[in-house]
Amino acid sequence: MKSAYFHIPFCAQICYYCDFNKVFFQGQPVDEYLQAMEREMKKTVEVFPAERLDTLFVGGGTPTVLEMKQLDFLLESIYKHFRFSKDEVEFTFEANPNELSKEKLQLLKAAGVNRLSFGVQTFHDSLLKTIGRTHRYGDVMRTISLAKEAGFDNISIDLMYGLPNQTLQQFQEDLEIAFSLDIQHISAYSLIIEPKTIFYNLWRKGTLPLPSEEEEAEMYEEAMRQMELHGYQQYEISNYARPGFQSRHNLTYWNNEEYYGIGAGAHSYVDGVRRVNIGPIKQYIAKVQETGLPYREVHRVTWMEQMEEEMFLGLRKTEGVSKRRFSEKFGRDMHDVFGAAIRAERQKGLLEETDTHVRLTRRGRLLGNEVFQAFLTGM
Structure with missing residues (x-):
């Protein structure tokens, strides 16, 4: 962190x-x-x-x-x-x-x-x-x-x-x-x-x-x-x-890395768990006084969800998602997991691929949400 x-x-x-x-x-x-x-x-x-x-x-x-x-x-x-x-x-x-x-x-x-x-x-x-x-x-x-x-x-x-x-x-x-x-x-x-x-x-x-x-x-x-x-x-x-x-x-x-989130409604990602704090001010204060940790939602991110997040968050960057980093992080080849989605979005002209990265095309940046959706279905 x-x-x-x-x-x-x-x-x-x-x-x-x-x-x-x-x-x-x-x-x-x-x-x-x-x-x-x-x-x-x-x-x-x-x-x-x-x-x-x-x-x-x-x-x-x-x-x-x-x-x-x-x-x-x-x-x-x-x-x-x-x-x-x-x-x-x-x-x-x-x-x-x-x-x-x-x-x-x-x-x-x-x-x-x-x-x-x-x-x-x-x-x-x-x-x-x-x-x-x-x-x-x-x-x-x-x-x-x-x-x-x-x-x-x-x-x-x-x-x-x-x-x-x-x-x-x-x-x-x-x-x-x-x-x-x-x-x-x-x-x-x-x-x-x-x-x-x-x-x-x-x-x-x-x-x-x-x-x-x-x-x-x-x-x-x-x-x-x-x-x-x-x-x-x-x-x-x-x-x-x-x-x-x-x-x-x-x-x-x-980059799909972990972070602390402090305050009402704040989000955090720590030790593979995403947490959302209570939003209303007085409820937040009361919960902190009671336990010190004001979580409203706690979700352990599955391995598949982590890989999906690596793709749709990383594709927001113009450099795209690193194939090597994906492989080192998850022990899987990106194409073994998301090959069909990558091919489909490339055929639409929304994704492009280099030796090292998969990234949005200039046109793909205009339709980013459509591309991200393709990686939420898993394999």
């Missing part, structure tokens, strides 16, 4: 598309929640002793909605229970562009946080309003400037396409502005309509004006083309980085 994820489920505003485990910040038992997280950390490393970690990721929700003392407590808790080298670890904090003051940035920097991931989504104020974001274009420019002044030199932003009423031209403008920021990493995701969101309810009523599938595909093609032109290498379906700045933490997931 070399990675740990910490979930802060509080938000100042609930975005209309978000289905992550989150609640409004106001009126919540935030201090009690952070104390419960600290207790879960302690119990977790007692039961599953920690190696020296290579990556830490604090996500949400909105971690930066926490007040200074609360941020300080969280960071102290992490240092208390996990071992890592400040000089070698990738320590990421997710942030909203309008919630990071100079003081918070200095606190994070002093605590060893060395990577920031900003939920920008778009630079168009009209679209930001449409999707329920509270920040505006000016907030992004100001906060990224402050982050650079504070010494952060590994900055990522999230962009979204396929938004209601979004045009290709608007997305092209978003990309141009992103490139002008001189940052190291950009994630570009298509909007997915998830149940239990405001957008899902509007979509069910037929009142959500989305771009067509063809327009969304054009936006994705444009992202791939422009990123390459501007020196950002696509290393995963939705992620692009300057050389040396790939998200090491997210590669943990795509």
